[in-house]
Amino acid sequence: GENVEQHPSTLSVQEGDSAVIKCTYSDSASNYFPWYKQELGKRPQLIIDIRSNVGEKKDQRIAVTLNKTAKHFSLHITETQPEDSAVYFCAARAPSNTGKLIFGQGTTLQVKP
Amino acid sequence: NAGVTQTPKFQVLKTGQSMTLQCAQDMNHEYMSWYRQDPGMGLRLIHYSVGAGITDQGEVPNGYNVSRSTTEDFPLRLLSAAPSQTSVYFCASSRLAGGATGELFFGEGSRLTVL
Numbered sequence: 001g002e003n004v005e006q007h008p009s010t011l012s013v014q015e016g017d018s019a020v021i022k023c024t025y026s027d028s029a030s031n032y033f034p035w036y037k038q039e040l041g042k043r044p045q046l047i048i049d050i051r052s053n054v055g056e057k058k059d060q061r062i063a064v065t066l067n068k069t070a071k072h073f074s075l076h077i078t079e080t081q082p083e084d085s086a087v088y089f090c091a092a093r094a095p096s097n098t099g100k101l102i103f104g105q106g107t108t109l110q111v112k113p
Numbered sequence: 114n115a116g117v118t119q120t121p122k123f124q125v126l127k128t129g130q131s132m133t134l135q136c137a138q139d140m141n142h143e144y145m146s147w148y149r150q151d152p153g154m155g156l157r158l159i160h161y162s163v164g165a166g167i168t169d170q171g172e173v174p175n176g177y178n179v180s181r182s183t184t185e186d187f188p189l190r191l192l193s194a195a196p197s198q199t200s201v202y203f204c205a206s207s208r209l210a211g212g213a214t215g216e217l218f219f220g221e222g223s224r225l226t227v228l
Binding site: 001006008012032034036042043045046049073089091093098099100101102103105106 | 131137144153157163169171172212215216217220
């Protein structure tokens with residue numbers, strides 16, 4: 001089955017710097033790659049996603065890139081702000097009608113003011 | 114819309130006790146799932162369902178049972194709780210049909226402690 005590895009497990013940056021989180025997946029058939037943000041004590045919420053027919057997607061300060069050949073995808077956050085501090089999860093889903101989503105281990109991002 | 118509702122939010126059990134975590138969604142989502150969240154382990158899929166009467170195992174199904182008698186409800190049963198099942202449990206649902214994005218909507222979570 002699908003396996004998703006996420007790195008780093010923790011990341012600390014200064015406010016205004018960029019942050020990059022990387023994930024690799026094992027199932028070459030996977031075609032949907034979302035990123036979720038979980039603030040302390042809250043539920044995970046979708047922040048951005050990308051499909052396998054697209055190489056990059058941006059939404060204001062966040063972007064996701066996908067390299068299908070290498071089977072990895074990354075989350076880029078520019079001009080980080082303290083409110084970006086949270087746990088970020090990547091995930092992957094293979095094409096089927098099951099909807100099954102497999103998550104990475106999570107990255108705790110700390111943005112220092 | 115209430116979205117995805119989980120109960121209870123907190124529960125303490127003794128080893129060997131049984132309990133059911135309830136999950137209900139009012140978005141008419143076909144897909145429902147249960148995850149457990151442990152430090153450093155991410156969100157691990159326990160069981161999932163693509164519709165009423167259909168369930169399947171995820172990554173860590175041992176010790177848990179599920180059923181899906183209606184579209185709205187997807188309870189998770191612990192038949193004989195063990196300390197290793199101490200965790201935060203999330204129920205999540207999404208649409209599957211009609212070109213849906215598949216975005217997962219999560220409940221607020223249920224924190225379970227097994228002594």
